[in-house]
Amino acid sequence: MYNPPHFTSTDLNWLDWLAEHHPFGTLVSQVDGAPFASHIPVLYRRTDGQATLTGHWARPNPQWRDIETQRVLFMYQGPHAYISPRWYTDTAKQVPTWNYVAAHVYGTIRLVHEGPELEQIVVSLAESDPANRARLKGIVGFEMRSESVQVKLKLNQNHPTANVAGVIAELRGTGSEEAAAVATLMQKELDKR
Numbered sequence: 001m002y003n004p005p006h007f008t009s010t011d012l013n014w015l016d017w018l019a020e021h022h023p024f025g026t027l028v029s030q031v032d033g034a035p036f037a038s039h040i041p042v043l044y045r046r047t048d049g050q051a052t053l054t055g056h057w058a059r060p061n062p063q064w065r066d067i068e069t070q071r072v073l074f075m076y077q078g079p080h081a082y083i084s085p086r087w088y089t090d091t092a093k094q095v096p097t098w099n100y101v102a103a104h105v106y107g108t109i110r111l112v113h114e115g116p117e118l119e120q121i122v123v124s125l126a127e128s129d130p131a132n133r134a135r136l137k138g139i140v141g142f143e144m145r146s147e148s149v150q151v152k153l154k155l156n157q158n159h160p161t162a163n164v165a166g167v168i169a170e171l172r173g174t175g176s177e178e179a180a181a182v183a184t185l186m187q188k189e190l191d192k193r
Contacts (some may be wrong), residue, residue, distance in 0.1 A: 018076040019044035051146040079181035087170040089162040112141030
């Protein structure tokens with residue numbers, strides 16, 4: 001992803017936060033030579049710098065068929081909100097933009113076709129009933145181990161404090177939960193200055 005230095009974060013606590021609060025993401029790979037995406041929830045754990053994601057597909061989904069030979073991308077997207085140029089204290093040369101938090105996790109996949117490991121993935125992601133064990137034949141599980149991670153915080157870090165404070169106030173005044181969440185993250189970053 002395009003990630004200018006002033007929006008780049010190496011703090012993997014942001015990845016932890018995204019995985020906890022926004023576990024539904026997008027897994028991208030190649031199927032028959034073309035980009036292919038599945039929108040799925042995943043389980044997340046991190047040991048030091050290595051993230052591990054687990055999830056599953058419906059068996060008819062073709063994404064799993066050649067995925068073990070590829071480097072794949074899982075995208076987390078957190079809260080996001082439109083930012084009007086009128087919200088800045090200094091409005092000269094300001095443009096409309098969008099603030100957001102996102103993370104890209106790159107890595108490789110190991111497939112899980114059956115047994116207790118597949119059942120545990122399903123149990124951890126959703127309610128399970130012993131009678132549903134027969135349905136496990138209809139899914140394919142996976143474990144993805146990260147090789148690299150990119151975290152992007154586009155929260156007006158490249159603006160003076162007064163501009164950021166003005167945007168925070170306007171976002172909170174919209175009445176939107178999504179905008180309020182962005183305002184909270186912006187305030188968190190502003191407090192670090």
